[in-house]
Amino acid sequence: MRRLGAVCRVVALITVVTVGGAGCGWSAASSPQSERTPGEAAAPPPGTQSSAVPAGRVSSVGVLVNGDDHSCTASVVASPHGNVVATAAHCATGLPLDTLEFAPGFSGAATGTFPYGKWKVRAVQVDDRWTEDHEDAADYAFLTVEPDTKGRNVQSVVGASTPEWGAGPDQRATVVGYPDPDHNPDNHPVMCTTDVRQDPDEPAMMRMECGGFWVGTSGSPWLIGYQGPDRLGRIIGVLSGGDTDVESTAALFDAKARSVYERATRA
Template sequence: MSPAGKGATAAVAGVAAFAVVAFVGSAPEYEEATASPFPTVGVLMADGRHWCTASVVDSPKGNVVATAAHCVAPEGVDGETGDVAHDGMAIGELSFAPAFTGAGAGRQPLGRWKVRSIHVDERWSKWGEDTADYAFLTVEPDKDGRSLQDVVGRDQAPIPDWTSGYERDVTVVGYPESDRNPRNEPVSCTTRTSHDEDDPDMLYISCPGFWTGTSGSPWVADRGGPGAPGRLIGVLSGGDTDVDSTAALFDVRARKLYERAVRG
């Protein structure tokens, strides 16, 4: 699902493959990453509010996060970039809170990390192609120079997989918005992917609980726990209900975006 439900695609006003946002301070101390079952997954925030789900992906500098393109860029139409999100709201300044949890404003046990740059495929930002509904973000180090991946655990972040097939056993983790999830706890499902019947180029799973706010949730194959974080093959893009979810399968074009994020 999108930030406000995809069917009605949400995004940020003013598309760009690269964006800079204002500084968001990290917490001075962090809790143990092992206290969370999914320390690399968290809430993508816009102006401090829950907007989508995102996750750390393994990278050389430990500073890359994956999410859905519609969470960070307007859907393009007929070669033209969009202007605003579907509801007319600008998404605002982005930050990422891994292992977010707790009622009300919630806790950010592993800090809140400033998003420095956004990398989105033009197939999404100009044409609105669902098969390009993924994005890679780079985040700033904390005030002590530590990388995001160092804090969540170097051996916890899944490795991106650019050549996956459509039938894989995956674990999908996401954060529904608080109206459906008042304690702000992640939901997860381990199941097998298949081709989406309506769009065979998209991945499909059937799992309950993936309401609004779970867009960008990672789809991780071969996950085996700490030290065996698995392979990231896509992120949740859409679905008509909380049970039916789709994802764009990572491919060589996704790899190019990731490599731009790594350089960024």
């Protein structure tokens, strides 16, 4: 699932969405380069990407599963008990908790395969600003998951990124996510490394311009210092929306996000 960003102010979707793109499109007024045509990304600086590429298996990144359906991207975040997963708030609220699971490393056509199994979600923690007003800057959630049938915590099996609170919005970040099956029939994750910046429409958020982040990529981790699947670096936010598959936004983790995370570590 991918939610439209702050410009559109669309109410969060609850069911799995299979339509890419957005209804309101890109406006030149919201673009820092008004000469750009709608949906066109800025020319990337050296060493960055303008379109997503196959990510291969990043074991700590996966999808949320609700019964037979999967939606949104989520990833394991380092925690004292190794049982915390980050995603977007609009992905994790409104769904029945008794059937919600996290499937790291998910891939494969149709219902896909689950190389590390599914991890039952025990609790969902969100910012009060999301509960009360669906505020875009609070569109993040931290989930507490149960041990697997062998008693292992998810972090010990698939690894985790380290949360960083209060990083500045101007970063070179790697974003890993799962586009919806209409654009990604084999359900493989994609990734993009590019320079991100403060969103001019929402100062508490980041924006990136990289094609291929369709519906389904909500909740994707924004990582700095990423050096590969086994050296994930630090997570500074999760993808929350965007007006096209090219333009994506993320709520920047701050002290309020840390407070929500700490509730998840105790749940």
